[in-house]
Each structure stands twice: as C-alpha cells, then as structure tokens.
Amino acid sequence: MNRHNGGFSLIELLIVVVIAGILARIAIPSYQYYVQRAQLVSVTGDLTNARVTFEQYYLDNSTYNGATCPTATNANLFTLACATPQDTGSSPATYSTYTITATGKSGTLMSGFVYTIDQLNAQTSQSPWFSGTVNCWIFRKGDTC
Numbered sequence: 052m053n054r055h056n057g058g059f060s061l062i063e064l065l066i067v068v069v070i071a072g073i074l075a076r077i078a079i080p081s082y083q084y085y086v087q088r089a090q091l092v093s094v095t096g097d098l099t100n101a102r103v104t105f106e107q108y109y110l111d112n113s114t115y116n117g118a119t120c121p122t123a124t125n126a127n128l129f130t131l132a133c134a135t136p137q138d139t140g141s142s143p144a145t146y147s148t149y150t151i152t153a154t155g156k157s158g159t160l161m162s163g164f165v166y167t168i169d170q171l172n173a174q175t176s177q178s179p180w181f182s183g184t185v186n187c188w189i190f191r192k193g194d195t196c
Contacts, residue, residue: 083160084192090161091190094129094153097121098168101131101151105170115170116146128161129153 059067101121108118120133131153135146150169155161163179166188176189187196 087160088190090125090128091164091166093124095166095188097123097129097131098151098153098166101133102168102172105133105149105151114146115149118149120151123153127156128159129155
C-alpha cells in the first residue's frame with residue numbers, strides 16, 4: 052500500500068521562509084516611514100494647539116510668563132518644552148515671546164526630529180532626512196520649504 056502524506060517538503064518550506072524574509076525586508080522600512088510621518092503630523096498638531104493655548108493666556112494676562120506647557124500626545128516619542136524668555140532692558144519685565152519645541156526622544160523611531168513654533172507662528176524643522184534647520188515643517192523625505 053502506497054501512502055502519500057499531504058505535507059510540505061523541507062525545500063518548499065525553505066522557499067516560503069526566504070520569500071517571507073525578502074518581503075519583510077522591503078515592507079518594514081516602508082511601514083516605519085509611514086509611522087514616522089503620522090507621528091510628525093500628530094506632534095505638529097500638538098505644537099499648534101500649544102500655540103493657541105499660549106495666545107489665549109496672553110490675551111487674559113498680557114504676558115506669556117506662566118502659561119502652562121502641554122505634554123505631547125505621544126509622550127513616549129516626543130518631549131514638548133516651552134521657553135518664555137524675559138525681554139531685556141524693559142521695566143517692568145515683560146515676557147512677550149515664546150518658543151515651543153517638540154524633540155524626538157533618543158532611542159525611538161523619532162530620534163533626531165525637532166520641530167518648533169513661536170509667537171509669530173514661525174515654524175522650524177530639524178530632521179535626520181536633511182542637514183541643518185529649515186524654516187518650515189517638513190513631513191516627508193525630500194520635501195523643501
């Protein structure tokens with residue numbers, strides 16, 4: 052009696068594993084790039100919302116000093132920092148400027164990304180995708196201001 056088992060041979064299994072490895076090698080970087088872009092849109096939304104909060108505070112108090120710096124929506128990837136430097140030479144001291152900075156945390160997919168906004172709505176970006184600082188928010192590789 053001739054038995055024919057309906058399984059896979061070792062060669063067939065190895066071919067499937069190799070093909071899956073090749074597909075994963077192509078798909079994973081594309082997925083990471085997609086995740087980075089989504090997180091950049093999210094954190095710049097946080098910066099925009101923080102700017103609105105600072106402007107509302109200024110309208111109520113005639114100063115930015117004391118405005119609460121928010122936390123990034125995705126705090127495990129970005130840190131938000133707010134600076135309200137004191138104007139020099141003015142009496143009484145005024146705080147009429149601010150800068151809000153979102154910095155990607157090291158050791159994460161967002162490491163190397165830095166986005167800022169200020170009271171004039173001036174936006175800057177630093178990214179591993181290019182060198183230096185540009186005067187706009189860049190969300191994709193190869194984009195320019």
